[in-house]
Amino acid sequence: MQAISYKYSPKRNYLLVFSRIFVGCLFIFSGLIKANDPIGFGYKLQEYFEVFHLIAFQNQAVMWAILLCSLEMVLGILLLLGLYGKKVALGLLILILFFTFLTFYSAFFNVVTSCGCFGDAIPLTPWQSFSKDLILLVFIGIIFYFREQIIPLFHHEISQALTLSATIVFSLGIGVYTYNFLPFIDFLPYKEGNNLPELMRIPEGAPMDEYEISYTLKHKESGEIKKVTDKIYLAQEFWKDENWEIIGDPESKLVKVGYDAPIKDLNITDARGVEYTKEIIENPYYNLLIVSYNLDRANQNALEQINEIAINAAEQYNIRTVLLTSSAAQKVDELNDHINLFMETFYADAVPLKSMVRANPGIILMKNGYVIKKWHYHTLPTYEALADNYFSNLD
Helix, strand or coil, X not given: CHHHHHHCCHHHHXXXXXXXXXXXXXXXXXXHHHHCCHHHHHHHHHHHHHHCCCHHHHHHHHXXXXXXXXXXXXXXXXXXXXXXXXXXXXXXHHHHHHHHHHHHHHHHHCCCCCCCCCCCCCCCCHHHXXXXXHHHHHHHHHHHHCHHHCCCXXXXXXXXXXXXXXXXXXXXXXXXXXXXXXXXXCCCCCCXXXXXXXXXCCCCCCCCCEEEEEEEEEXXXXXXXXXXXXXXXHHCCHHHCCCEEEEEEEEEEEEECCCCCCCCCCCCECCCCCECHHHXXXXXXXXXXXXXXXXXXXXXXXXXXXXXXXXXXXXXXXCEEEEEXXXXXXXXXXXXXXXXXXXXXXXXXXXXXXXXXXXXXXXXXXXXXXXXXXXXHHHCCCHHHHHHHHHCCCC
C-alpha cells in the first residue's frame, strides 16, 4: 500500500502535469515552425537521407517533412488534451529516442551542421539539439512512467475520434498549404522588406574569425615531440632555439567566430562566368527576379505565364526581368526553344536560390536592393495587378 500511495502522490501528479504541458507545447511549437516551411525542412531531411544512404527517400523529402511536422503537432495536442494517453506516451517515447539518436549522431560525427528542429526560426547546433532532446527525454520518460494517470479532457469516444480527426486534418493542412503557397512567416534573409545589399556587407569594424595556429615541435637531440600554439611558440621564443624544429604542417583551428553576413553565398554570373550580382540586386528601378533553381522540376505552365508578364512589363514600363537558375545553359536553351524566353538568364548556386523563394519557379519583385514582394507560382500576379500596384507608381 505504501508503494501505491507514493506513486499517486500529489507531488508526482504535479510533475506529470508540468511534463505534459512542457512537452505538449514544445512539440506543437516545433511542428508549427517546421510546417511553416516544409520545403526548407525537406532540404534538411535530404541531408539526413544522404548521410544514412537512404537515396530512395530523397524525392519524397517534402512529403516526409509534412508528415513528421503533423505527427509532432498531433502528439502535442493529444497530450495536452489527455486523449489516448498510453498510445501518445509510447509514440512520444519512440519519437524522442529516434531524435536523440539522430542528433547525437549528427553532433558526434559532424555530418549535419544544423538539425532543423525549429526550422530557420531558431537555428541550433547539433550539440544544442542533442542537449534539448536529452531534456525532452527526461520529461517524456516521466509521462511514459505515469501514463496510467493521464486523464482525458472528455471521455465520449465519438468526441475523442472527432477531435483526433480534426487535429490530423488541421496539422496536415498547415504543411500542405505552405507547401503550395509560401510560408506564413519568412525567417530567411530574403524576406519581404529586407535590403539584400546591406545583408551581404560586413560592417566596418565587425569582428573577424579568430584562429589558433598549432605547431608540432621535435627536439633534435632527445627526440621529444610537443605541440604548442603560435602564442606559446612566440612567447617562449622556440623559433630562436636551434634544438627545436617544426615537423609537419601547422594546424589551424577556429577559436572564435566573427561576424557572419546573413547573405554570404549569393554570386550571380552570366554563362561566361562574369559576375552581375551587384548590378542585379542593386537595380534602382522595379525589376523582376524569376527564381528557378532547377528548370527540369519547374512548373512549365507557370514559366509560360511569367514569360507573358515579362513581355508586357518590358513593353509598357521597360521593366527588367531576370531568370536566376542553377541549371545548365543547355536547359535554358531548351526552355527558350519551347517558350521563347523574354528575360535575361543568369546563374547562381542552388543553395541561395532555394532560400530566395520557396517555389520553383517563384517571383521576387525588387527595387533599389529591397525585396518588395514575393509570389509562389500558384499565386502568380497578373500583369495588370503589377502595373496598377507597382509599375505605375514612378516615385
